[in-house]
Amino acid sequence: MKNDRIDAVESSARRRVRVAEPDLELVAVPRDESFKVWSHGYPYSTVRWHFHPEYELHLITATTGKCFVGDYIGDFAAGNLVMTGPNLPHNWVSNVPRGEQVSERCLVLQFDSDFIMRAIDAFPEFRKVTGLLEASGSGLLFSPETGAAAEPIMREMLHAQGMRRIVLFVSLFGLLLQSSEPVRLASAAYHADPARYAETRINHVLTYIGKNLAQELREADLAELAGQSVSAFSRYFRRHTGVPFVQYVNRLRVNLACQLLMSGEMSIGDIGYQVGFNNLSNFNRQFLLLKGMSPSKWRDYQQLNAISGSETPDTASPHAVALATVHVVQ
Numbered sequence: 001m002k003n004d005r006i007d008a009v010e011s012s013a014r015r016r017v018r019v020a021e022p023d024l025e026l027v028a029v030p031r032d033e034s035f036k037v038w039s040h041g042y043p044y045s046t047v048r049w050h051f052h053p054e055y056e057l058h059l060i061t062a063t064t065g066k067c068f069v070g071d072y073i074g075d076f077a078a079g080n081l082v083m084t085g086p087n088l089p090h091n092w093v094s095n096v097p098r099g100e101q102v103s104e105r106c107l108v109l110q111f112d113s114d115f116i117m118r119a120i121d122a123f124p125e126f127r128k129v130t131g132l133l134e135a136s137g138s139g140l141l142f143s144p145e146t147g148a149a150a151e152p153i154m155r156e157m158l159h160a161q162g163m164r165r166i167v168l169f170v171s172l173f174g175l176l177l178q179s180s181e182p183v184r185l186a187s188a189a190y191h192a193d194p195a196r197y198a199e200t201r202i203n204h205v206l207t208y209i210g211k212n213l214a215q216e217l218r219e220a221d222l223a224e225l226a227g228q229s230v231s232a233f234s235r236y237f238r239r240h241t242g243v244p245f246v247q248y249v250n251r252l253r254v255n256l257a258c259q260l261l262m263s264g265e266m267s268i269g270d271i272g273y274q275v276g277f278n279n280l281s282n283f284n285r286q287f288l289l290l291k292g293m294s295p296s297k298w299r300d301y302q303q304l305n306a307i308s309g310s311e312t313p314d315t316a317s318p319h320a321v322a323l324a325t326v327h328v329v330q
Helices: 002-016 113-122 124-138 144-157 163-178 194-198 201-211 219-226 230-241 245-263 268-274 280-291 295-308 318-329
Strands: 036-042 055-060 065-069 072-076 081-084 090-094 102-111
Touching: 055 090, 055 144, 065 081, 081 124, 081 144, 090 102, 102 144, 113 124, 124 163, 144 163, 201 219, 201 230, 201 245, 219 230, 219 245, 230 245, 245 268, 245 280, 245 295, 268 280, 268 295, 280 295
Parallel strands: none
Antiparallel strands: 036 102, 055 081, 055 102, 065 072, 065 090
16 A cells, blocks of 8 residues: 555656657748858747747857756756757756846757758768758767857858858768767657647747748737647746737848848838837837847938948949948947
8 A cells, every 4th residue: 555655656757857848949040041040048939849840950158067968867066068859848957046147058050851951962071961950860969069159150141151161061961970970869769759849838829920921920829829828828828928019020020121131122111010010100119129120221321331342332322321421330
């Protein structure tokens, strides 16, 4: 009888500590770019047990802690470089005291399978990465030496433009192919199941938001979709995304607006409506809040950036000279 009670307690404990289904992360690769490179600190909204359809290279630049990839749990430190394949759940939890902030915890490169398959089709030499891509389905941990060599490449990629980004991408994968054999992290028995993950309440909501970003999105409607009261949904959404519902939606809309602004084909007002803002003043206000400048100023700086790479001061247009003056004064 005593053993039965012990077994029941242990079984109950196992149920309580069962790992939750991973959250879906929406990776927005800019429209005119082949891949996304970015960095973030700690704590940060994407630091949670999550998955996405894109491949990812994740380089830790600061802190120590625990790494979770599939069914793998291990320690990490600065220089930890891991590649994860599509839909493989992962997370890095840093040993940072509550209330403290780390400005940069990691560098992240993300790209989808369509891009890499097109690259392989176009360049036969690139077929050597196929084995690496397949193995990344289990998560790959590279040596500290490879991590150290990858950091300056990934750091330059943060701000590189045009063909330089492609050169750096190829250089990075050349480094990975030449490195010593990486360690597979998840066990052979572990299989990612994105169809099951997508059935979870939060992922159903996030997928709906991503597909309907240009439409009116009301928290009450999403709460009904999730089968919760508005107050319960608000707490639930913030717990999983790290930000309130309205802030999450505005961030996605502003990021989409940046892609449209870079194309230069639509007016500021049309872009605001296209991404789901109901009036121009609200669009300008939210853009300023998130980007630190107006949409028109952001577009001007992008034009200046493009002009600076194709024109010398002697041939620059008056508009370019005016923009450069503004840039210097500020």
